[in-house]
Amino acid sequence: MDVMTVTDGRRARGDVSRQAVMAIAVDLATVSGLDGLSIGGLASAVSMSKGGIAGLFGSKEELQLAAVTSAAEIFQRVVIVPALTAPAGLPRLHALIEAWLDYSENRVFSGGCFFAAATAEYRSRPGAVRDAVAANLRRWHEFLAGAITRAVTTGDLAEGTDPTQLAFEISAMLDAANDQSLLFDSAKPYARARTAVDALLARQLTARAARPT
Amino acid sequence: MDVMTVTDGRRARGDVSRQAVMAIAVDLATVSGLDGLSIGGLASAVSMSKGGIAGLFGSKEELQLAAVTSAAEIFQRVVIVPALTAPAGLPRLHALIEAWLDYSENRVFSGGCFFAAATAEYRSRPGAVRDAVAANLRRWHEFLAGAITRAVTTGDLAEGTDPTQLAFEISAMLDAANDQSLLFDSAKPYARARTAVDALLARQLTARAARPT
């Protein structure tokens, strides 16, 4: 079933190509921007013809949207999935934050977090790309807030905790670390973000949760 | 003295033109980016010829650098100077934060904070523009940390306060508010940032400073 693409050699070949192109395109986009990402430049970067790439994606906007989707998949694989191995509650919240910081610091993308770059580029411009970026960002914020809510129900964080507010504050620290580490070419912002997040969480800790690690 | 431009009608005319162009260019750059800012587009936006603008600034990079300088002047006038009317210490720190949030929320630039946009665009690309943006950002962070240090010496904030760390945390909240309010077209992030900053400062408040508003 799936999409019935079980055995179509043509589409299979195309999917391999699209994936290969995307691996380069997504990384390039974090440096030169999704708009600065040109079909011609991308073509020479992957040793293909301009027309080949144009036909593979249809239009530049579809290429950009494909890049957003591809980045979301990578984010899911590198940040979300690994963090889910930690037990629900504070440990998982911690794992999520640490996975994000590693994702940024290890330069999974040359230009740091893909969505931080894409957000800054499209937040003031209407269009399908902006909508796609915003939807992914919102999903991330909601996931983070969900992890916080879970940490409250497990009794790790205090009852009065506002998940949305705390999620805002944590992601603010993560984004700031990403921003400044790139701009100043320094690892210190990550240390500052970790310090800040620890303080934020310490403020909401239950007596029970304050004991272990 | 100054630059000896006291009475040169030619340069005076040029300065007026440059200033008029910059008023549009800086705002445009916060939306389309400093790189997306084209000489041709800027020319038609200010009803001038392409060659006129090119000659007025020399090259595109010099135009971008002029935009950074112009934005820094506006930032100084809109954020720094007004905040300096407040008495040194916690009141001035509060005024500084509030001035920044107003500067962002009132859309002094259509695309929000100029330096937030420019930072995201150039943080991964070497060059003179990146250096200029980084220098201004660093100056802002140091100024903010200086205001915090002052609030410690006045006895408003606790002795143990780390000015650099607190400045990192505060500016993270400001940037996050700017980012999200633009992306989600909402004023809520500003409220969240104010709540977050209040909590950050409350953590460092002296008993003496906790009394007055």
Added chain:
DNA sequence: CATCTATCCGTACGATCGTTCGTATATAAT
């Protein structure tokens, strides 16, 4: 007066942009 300089305009250049088209090739479907 003449000479130099600083705006501005109009035009043109080469490069690159996104897109379209014709063609070749391989696979699927009938």
Added chain:
DNA sequence: ATTATATACGAACGATCGTACGGATAGATG
């Protein structure tokens, strides 16, 4: 075997990019 579909290529298109040049005008300088 015939027809249809999906990659890929190469070439060409109109548009726009940054830059350069010549000329016109206004002001500064000798």
